[in-house]
Amino acid sequence: MHGKYTLLSFDDFMKEFVPSPSNRQSARVVKKSSRTNIFSKLETAENEEQMYNSIPKVLNKGNLCPNFTFVATPGKVDKSDPTRQSVDLGMYPSTLAPKRPSDGSHARIDWSSVDIPIECKDHPTNEDPFDDRAPDAEPIAASRKAALGQILSYAELVFKYQQRTRLFMVDFLGDFVRLIHIDHGGLYVTRKFNYKKEGEKVAEFFWRYSRMTPAQRGHDPTAVRIRHDSHLGREMKRMAQPPEDIDERDYIRASFEKSLDCNWPWWCLDVPVVKDEGTPKEKRFTRKFLVGKPHFQAPGVEGSFVYLKDAWRVDREGIEREGSILQALNGAKIKYVPTLVCDGDIPGQATISHDLWKAYHPKDQECPLKLHQHYRLVVKEVGKPLDQFENAAELVLALGCCIDAHKAAYKAGIIHRDISAGNILLWYNAGVGWQGMLNDWELSKHVPADDAASGGRQPDRTGTWQFMSALALNDRTRAIIVPDELESLFHVLLYYAIRFLPHNCPDAVVGKFLHLYFDDFTDGDGQFNCGQMKYFAMKTGEIDLALLRGKAKEDKAKKDVIKHPVQALRFYKPGTLEEHPIQRIISTLLQWFSAYYALENARIQNGQPDSTDAGKSSSEPKKVAPVTKARSAWIEEEDSDDEGSSTVAGHSTHLPTSMTPAEGSQLPSTPSHGDAENVLTHAAMIKLFKHALSVAKDWPDNDKSADKRPKKGYKPPEDPVSSTSMHITQLIKTTSTSRKRKNKNPPKTPKKRSKA
Incomplete structure (x- = not known):
């Protein structure tokens, strides 16, 4: 999308995203370790296969990144990934690095563990996702656009499999390279430079990156990964076991059971609880929820099943949190809408692309990027997709319930603004049966308060x-x-x-x-x-x-x-x-x-x-x-x-x-x-x-x-x-x-x- 990415010099990129270690000892070490061109003796690769072997070897041998390992993973897809994509190389925590098979073939990509995806192309121009000659490096050629689409699809998979606030990527293009930073607000990329001649820049990037805290690298500190064989992992499996007296509501447990995919990471997520905006910080508290594979239900650690939504909401004056909207709807006793349990913004997790954009686009009047804030919401009702309706009568009934909900909300001064197939659920109301529920009020607004x-x-x-x-x-x-x-x-x-x-x-x-x-x-x-x-x-x-x-x-x-x-x-x-x-x-x-x-x-x-x-x-x-x-x-x-x-x-x-x-x-x-x-x-x-x-x-x-x-x-x-x-x-x-x-x-x- 035009204007969504920004071209930076290497120095500006490092200044904004990859801070240098602050203590003097680290500063002395950086001069010896990272200010060395470890690629100077590397021969130009004749094809991508040579790059898969030579680049990880040089990076691992350079000992720049203790506790990290560079692994080649071309063509070996993650077994849990239906898109069947695999990035060429990856930087992994050494304890989680994929192992190379004994037959000498390449290792298998692990989207849940890769810290930096690294792509390799043997053609430095045609397969370059960006164009330094164009405004903000926006690609025009079809081959460049295809390469950019590939890079973005890899980034999307990392965000999908991991709890990340931002992501770094590296793109090797023949003898050239680009460094990339992506968050939920925009993309920043360095100008292309020759790493055979300026390899110390690449070394400095990896050296600094490996010494950043997990949060600085983009890992969400409010999300803790749960080992499948741990105490909490076993507790999640126990909760997913079918009871003896199964009834219509068992779809909730069954959905959670399906989410416990052993090929997928499980998490314990924090949700800040804010009664209202005026609550002092010292009186705010956090609840923890266990979740399996995304897009399914999440149980609270207290044992009841609820639905947890993890989102990056647009943070702009006049836009309310979805939880505030639900609180108003619940207060008006409106039927066929979710019941709020708790919600809150994740402290310190907002995109920075929006803030940086103006500094690097001084001549442009309006920033096309939006500030996004990490946000979690928990509601009481657990529904199932509308496509699971039993017959047409049930489908029409579900939609009728949602028209009722929309009418009542509109009468209360709120309009939904995002009616879609994914935002209407089937919900089992005990004692009544299957009804419809109008979900996802994040784009709603107060009708009188806005200037139509x-x-x-x-x-x-x-x-x-x-x-x-x-x-x-x-x-x-x-x-x-x-x-x-x-x-x-x-x-x-x-x-x-x-x-x-x-x-x-x-x-x-x-x-x-x-x-x-x-x-x-x-x-x-x-x-x-x-x-x-x-x-x-x-x-x-x-x-x-x-x-x-x-x-x-x-x-x-x-x-x-x-x-x-x-x-x-x-x-x-x-x-x-x-x-x-x-x-x-x-x-x-x-x-x-x-x-x-x-x-x-x-x-x-x-x-x-x-x-x-x-x-x-x-x-x-x-x-x-x-x-x-x-x-x-x-x-x-x-x-x-x-x-x-x-x-x-x-x-x-x-x-x-x-x-x-x-x-x-x-x-x-x-x-x-x-x-x-x-x-x-x-x-x-x-x-x-x-x-x-x-x-x-x-x-x-x-x-x-x-x-x-x-x-x-x-x-x-x-x-x-x-x-x-x-x-x-x-x-x-x-x-x-x-x-x-x-x-x-x-x-x-x-x-x-x-x-x-």
Whole structure:
């Protein structure tokens, strides 16, 4: 991403990031040890394999770094890493250094232990991730961008496997080298220099680095690694054992058991407990939590299971901690949101890239980097991903609960601003059953407290690309309002329906559908805008499958021809051509949003700011989804229509004629002002969901199929935009959280819910 990295001289890099030992004895030693060119006699390598052997040998023989060992690990992947990546070399604590096999092959990379990843390239120009001739060394050539993407992906893996506040990397390029510093705010890199001629610089860097404290090297002192065979490790295994009386809530324990991956590091994490901002430091205290593999549940040492989130939040005036938002929601007794246990900023752990940027960019007016603060949050409820819904009725119920939560929060003056598939959970409410929960309030804000005319507090778009409204994607200055949030809920509904329910889009092109509707973008004037398929669905009120047409292909296994769709998307009950009740919800919402978009476009112009899968026979008996206690309870909840609407005056919220059973699902051809008004507040959408769920006989029990999304994802044709900028966006913004947040770059379809 342009402006996210800064080019420094070697001296400036060392001054800012690698302090010299302070005592005199160390100072005398540095002159003898590190001010020596240990590479002066090293012959220029003819290929990378020679570099794998010669560079670690020279560094280890130089005895610069006691207690550390340099190891070559090219091509030997970490067994726990699904990305199957391996950096060429690594600097490790000697006690954790990977061993070279007896057959003479290279050692295996260990992402959980490597202190400094080191990359080797035999070509000093084409494979250089940076360009000293360009502003801030920003790469232009495709080969350079690919090399930068590789470097950033390695850094992302280290942040993923370790509890790190920052990371150093070294990139050897033929006879040249670069030193790199990355934190959760930005990247700083040295100018390329010849280590054959100036090897004392490399020696000094490693010498100083090895004498820095773990915290100075980037290791989080509030995280203690737990040996799997230690007392705490055995206690974690005991807690993961299934009880004799397993019930629906056992998914929590089972998730924790799954997180105890023996190929992954386990940790004891400190969470500062702050009752309020005015609490004196001497009265603040810390709680400790045991965690296994990230993205799963964490138990407290007292024995109860809770959910711990580890994040680097944007620290800016006016942005509240997520815990403060939850505290306000809990205080207002809002249902279907997490219950705060404790939260706090980790003392002394904030990014420094933001503070340094101005010193090295004196001519630039605005710093593109943001200050990030390490933050941990613990909540009481442990949910499971929404893709584990039992049937479509449960999916609609879960989303209905979240609309309720959003409505109540908005009434209390808080708007979520990041409705997405990963931020909605299934949660088992004892005595009631499975319900939905609106999670991840870190991007929320107080509605009255912010100046909506300013377009928000931050200069970038806020949210998760795939689920943001088309209007928000086309206008990064747009303040997120209720219609945007309700549209995001619609996109979540569609996302899971197209993946798991029967419809007329062939399985073979579902991956392409996901790309075109959720991931795709148009390259506008200086920014990325909404993809065409989503935009025209919102504008026309119909999801046209024409963009999925292609040459018919023969399926030899089924002796059939796969026909590409030419009509609008439709959902059916399993094994029939009978309309699925979720189709009526989708058609109705599309009608409402189409009407809203017509009015919005008019306001802007006026200057104011074939059935291939559905007809297949099925041997499964046709069952009706049971009306669960949770479903009945939500339908019967009283719903107050006291929301203030609205920019469209003179029209009352109403249900469309399409929801009248006698009239089926035919929709009016012309959008009305009343249709548009239905998405200005939550009331109509809640009534729509409740009305649909109340007709119990309509909902089949066996409508969820295997996931139609390609297991290896969908790779679109040659992407005109390099993915390098996306790599650095993910690295800087989401190495400790998930997949988000501020999108200036083309996105990727989320594969799994991902939270630390």
